[in-house]
Amino acid sequence: MRDAVRDEAKQFPTAIVSGPCINKVFSFVKLRELYYAGSHGMDIKGPSKRTKHTDPKAKAVLFQPASEFLPMMQEVYKKLVEEKKFIMGSRVEDNKFSLSVHFRCVDEKIWSSLIELVTSVLKEYPKLRLTLGRKVLEIRPSIKWDKGKALEFLLESRGFTNCSNVFPVYIGDDRTDEDAFKITILLGFP
Numbered sequence: 001m002r003d004a005v006r007d008e009a010k011q012f013p014t015a016i017v018s019g020p021c022i023n024k025v026f027s028f029v030k031l032r033e034l035y036y037a038g039s040h041g042m043d044i045k046g047p048s049k050r051t052k053h054t055d056p057k058a059k060a061v062l063f064q065p066a067s068e069f070l071p072m073m074q075e076v077y078k079k080l081v082e083e084k085k086f087i088m089g090s091r092v093e094d095n096k097f098s099l100s101v102h103f104r105c106v107d108e109k110i111w112s113s114l115i116e117l118v119t120s121v122l123k124e125y126p127k128l129r130l131t132l133g134r135k136v137l138e139i140r141p142s143i144k145w146d147k148g149k150a151l152e153f154l155l156e157s158r159g160f161t162n163c164s165n166v167f168p169v170y171i172g173d174d175r176t177d178e179d180a181f182k183i184t185i186l187l188g189f190p
C-alpha cells in the first residue's frame, strides 16, 4: 500500500487530511513526499522530501491556523484525562489542535454522564467547541477552519485554484470530510 501511494504521489501532489494529528498519521504512513493536514486540517505540513517530481520553486508548506490555542488544548487535555478516570472505558486522545474523547467502550447507560462531564470542563473554555463523531466527542478551537479550508489552502499553495486542467480527487468517509467535498464544488470542480 505504501509503495502504491508513493508511486501515485510521484505523479500527483497528494495530501492526507485527517482527524488525528500529523505525528500519529505519519507514524503509520511514513511517506515524506506527501502533504499532511492533521488535527482536522489545523496542522498543515509538507512535503519534507524533495523528489525530481517536486516543484523546486515551491516553498515548504507549513500552516497552523490555531497555533495560539495550543496551551489551552494542553490544559484541557490534562483536565479531561483527570476527569475520565471516573468514566470506565473512556479514552482521551491528544490530537494537538483537537482532542478526542472516545466512548466506544463506555457502557451506554453512562454516555450522558460522560457528555455532562466534558461539557462541564468546556464551560470554562468558550473559545472551544464540541462536536460529535463516531462514538467520539471532538473538542477543537472555534475558528472558521475545517478540512475544506485545509484543502482550499493546499490547492492555493500549489497554484491550482484557477486552473482548468486540474482535477482534485478527495476521498473520505467521515462527516467532517463533507466540508472538503463542498470546497471542490465551490471551487468549480464537479
Ligand SMILES: O=P(O)(O)OC[C@H]1O[C@H](O[C@H]2O[C@H](CO)[C@@H](O)[C@H](O)[C@H]2O)[C@H](O)[C@@H](O)[C@@H]1O
Pocket: 017, 018, 019, 020, 093, 095, 100, 102, 104, 133, 134, 135, 136, 138, 173, 174, 176
Ligand atoms: O477525520 P478522520 O481522519 O477520518 O478521523 C476520524 C476519527 O478517527 C479516529 O477515530 C476513529 O477510530 C476510533 C478507533 O481508534 C473509533 O473509535 C472512532 O469511532 C473512529 O471515528 C480518531 O481517533 C479520531 O480522533 C478522528 O476524529
